[in-house]
Structure formats: C-alpha cells, structure tokens
Amino acid sequence: MMILCPNCQQKARITSRNALNAEGTIADLYYACTNTKDCGATFVMTLAPKHYLNPPVTSTAQLAQNILNNLTKTEHAALVQGR
Ligand SMILES: [Zn+2]
Incomplete structure (x- = not known):
C-alpha cells in the first residue's frame, strides 16, 4: 500500500x-x-x-457449537432433520 x-x-x-x-x-x-x-x-x-468482513473459521465453529449446546433435544433433532 x-x-x-x-x-x-x-x-x-x-x-x-x-x-x-x-x-x-x-x-x-x-x-x-x-x-x-x-x-x-x-x-x-x-x-x-478495524473489523472482520468474514470471521475466522475457529470463531464460526465455536459460535455454531455454542448455539448447538443451547438447543433442546427436540430443537437439535429438528435442526439435524432439516425441519
Ligand atoms: Zn512531503
């Protein structure tokens, strides 16, 4: 630059x-x-x-894991089955 x-x-x-x-x-x-x-x-x-345009892969994977950990078994099953 x-x-x-x-x-x-x-x-x-x-x-x-x-x-x-x-x-x-x-x-x-x-x-x-x-x-x-x-x-x-x-x-x-x-x-x-300044800021990310696309988060690092490790952050994305950790974010997804945190979301999955907070789902009920029913919500998790529905997500996996695509319902
Ligand atoms: Zn000058």
Missing part, C-alpha cells in the same frame, strides 16, 4: 515500526517523505485492524 505525504502528497516510505500490543497487530508506522528536496516531512500513522 502506497502512502502519500500529508504535506506534499508525494510517496512516503516506512522508516520504522513500533508495535502497540503484544500480538503486533496494532502499530505506529514512522514514515519519511521521499520528496527530500522540497518537503522532507516525517510523520506517524497508526496501523490497526
């Missing part, structure tokens, strides 16, 4: 990264503008997941 300098809109490159959580999925990314002659700005952007 190309990031543009917020000052001159030229390409910027990552110079370093600082993880903000133990998993390393949230981080501050340090950028330097490549337009060193006329700009030379450095800035920080935060990288973080």
Whole structure:
C-alpha cells in the first residue's frame, strides 16, 4: 500500500515500526517523505485492524457449537432433520 505525504502528497516510505500490543497487530508506522528536496516531512500513522468482513473459521465453529449446546433435544433433532 502506497502512502502519500500529508504535506506534499508525494510517496512516503516506512522508516520504522513500533508495535502497540503484544500480538503486533496494532502499530505506529514512522514514515519519511521521499520528496527530500522540497518537503522532507516525517510523520506517524497508526496501523490497526478495524473489523472482520468474514470471521475466522475457529470463531464460526465455536459460535455454531455454542448455539448447538443451547438447543433442546427436540430443537437439535429438528435442526439435524432439516425441519
Ligand atoms: Zn512531503
């Protein structure tokens, strides 16, 4: 993903990264503008997941198991038989 300098809109490159959580999925990314002659700005952007478009398979399986565990025997039988 190309990031543009917020000052001159030229390409910027990552110079370093600082993880903000133990998993390393949230981080501050340090950028330097490549337009060193006329700009030379450095800035920080935060990288973080926003939300899932599709949940992980393990979450889906766990969700289904939790639902099944809360069904009565009659409800479970009807579900299995497709009624
Ligand atoms: Zn710039």
